Each structure stands twice: as structure tokens, then as C-alpha cells.
Amino acid sequence: MSSLPRSFYETDDVVSIAxxxxxxxxxxxxxxxxxxxxxxxxxxxxxxxxxxxxACNGRRTARTEVMYGEPGHSYIYLCYGIHHLFNxxxxxxxxxDAVLIRALWPLKGMDIMQIRRGTRNLTxxxxxxxxxxxxLAITTNLNGLSLTGGALRIEDQGFQTDQNAILQTPxxxxxxxxxxxxxxxxxxISKPERSVSHPHRLLPxx
DNA sequence: ACACAGATACTCT
DNA sequence: GAGTATCTGTGTC
Numbered sequence: 393m394s395s396l397p398r399s400f401y402e403t404d405d406v407v408s409i410a411x412x413x414x415x416x417x418x419x420x421x422x423x424x425x426x427x428x429x430x431x432x433x434x435x436x437x438x439x440x441x442x443x444x445x446x447a448c449n450g451r452r453t454a455r456t457e458v459m460y461g462e463p464g465h466s467y468i469y470l471c472y473g474i475h476h477l478f479n480x481x482x483x484x485x486x487x488x489d490a491v492l493i494r495a496l497w498p499l500k501g502m503d504i505m506q507i508r509r510g511t512r513n514l515t516x517x518x519x520x521x522x523x524x525x526x527x528l529a530i531t532t533n534l535n536g537l538s539l540t541g542g543a544l545r546i547e548d549q550g551f552q553t554d555q556n557a558i559l560q561t562p563x564x565x566x567x568x569x570x571x572x573x574x575x576x577x578x579x580x581i582s583k584p585e586r587s588v589s590h591p592h593r594l595l596p597x598x
Numbered sequence: 599a600c601a602c603a604g605a606t607a608c609t610c611t
Numbered sequence: 612g613a614g615t616a617t618c619t620g621t622g623t624c
């Protein structure tokens with residue numbers, strides 16, 4: 393299986409990259425075992441001009457530093473003191489774009505995911521940005537690592553994605569971002585619709 | 599099927 | 612000190 397190359401992440405259209413990441417596979421080889429899942433929900437954060445982005449107005453701190461760094465690297469931060477949220481840095485160094493991975497369709501190591509998540513259910517393992525990092529044992533100590541090879545990586549495993557099955561909506565949980573809160577920069581695959589992040593599914597239930 | 603509150607610790611003012 | 616790109620359990624319908 394081939395990891396996505398650096399060039400995949402290096403362009404300046406983070407919204408297109410967020411769309412293109414749907415159907416790709418996030419994989420973590422850990423001493424516990426291998427866990428992986430197909431990416432089914434993403435959000436684009438567009439650097440210094442985006443009021444929802446941590447790098448808004450050129451904000452540059454210890455936390456946001458990796459967003460200004462190399463494309464194809466991880467940006468992982470702690471949210472609400474509990475949840476580790478996983479992003480991929482995009483665009484060339486000096487820009488601060490990133491794509492948040494919000495949900496996965498579990499592929500490998502679901503038994504390990506169940507243990508890490510503390511559930512006996514086979515559903516709901518990776519249907520939220522904080523849940524998928526717990527299921528894949530992704531924490532802030534993996535911040536700033538390259539995703540183009542190594543234990544944590546994103547692969548193209550050849551899953552075909554019907555472009556008509558990709559829905560586009562506003563982003564979640566960023567009400568503070570004023571007019572940018574309405575930008576339709578969230579992408580989700582409509583097929584496993586029960587597996588996208590939960591309270592904001594925005595899809596009819598049928 | 600909602601709605602709500604509480605947990606939690608780090609980041610930046 | 613305030614705010615946070617969230618999740619869970621409990622309550623109610």
C-alpha cells in the first residue's frame with residue numbers, strides 16, 4: 393500500500409485536499425497492533441485568513457507552529473482538556489492550512505479499538521474527531537510527525553469514491569468564527585451516514 | 599429521539 | 612482566568 397506523497401498536501405487549495413482525503417485510509421501501527429479506517433469526514437481550515445483556524449490573523453504560538461511547517465505532517469492538539477484532535481498540515485511551509493479528520497469507517501483492528509474506547513459495541517468507534525484518535529491511539533505526542541511513511545500515515549488503498557456521494561456542509565463547533573462559520577468546508581461521505589460525527593449529522597434519518 | 603451538564607487540562611490574554 | 616475544531620451519561624419525551 394502506498395502512502396500519499398508530500399505533493400498531495402503541498403498545493404494551496406486546502407478545501408480540495410479536504411475533499412480528496414475522503415476515501416483515503418488513516419493507519420497507525422502501534423505496539424498494541426494495527427488499527428486503520430477509511431476517512432469519511434473532513435474539514436478544511438484555511439490558515440491566517442480563516443477565523444475558525446487556530447492560525448487566524450497570523451497567530452503563531454508553540455501550539456500552532458507545526459501548521460506553519462511542512463505539508464503532510466500531523467497537527468494534533470488537545471481539545472476541552474480531554475480529546476486529542478488530528479489534522480494534516482497542507483500547503484507549503486509558511487502557510488498554515490490544515491485538514492481536520494472528523495470520522496473514519498473502521499477497517500483494521502476493531503477489537504483493539506473496542507478496548508481503547510472501552511466499549512463492546514462495534515458501532516460508534518470512530519464517528520467523531522475525539523473518538524477516532526482514541527480508537528487509533530493518536531495523542532499529542534505524535535504531533536509534528538510526517539504522515540507520508542512511518543507508523544502513522546495516510547494511504548491510498550484504492551477505494552473508489554463516488555463524487556456524487558460526497559456531501560458538503562458548514563463546519564462544526566466553530567460558531568465563534570462569525571461569517572466564516574458558514575463556509576461549506578466540511579465533507580462527508582453519505583453512504584455510511586450513521587458513522588459521521590454525531591449531533592450534527594445534518595442528514596435525514598432513513 | 600433530543601437536551602443538558604459535567605469532565606478535563608492546556609493555551610493564550 | 613476564560614475559553615475550547617468534544618464526548619458521555621442522565622433525564623425527558
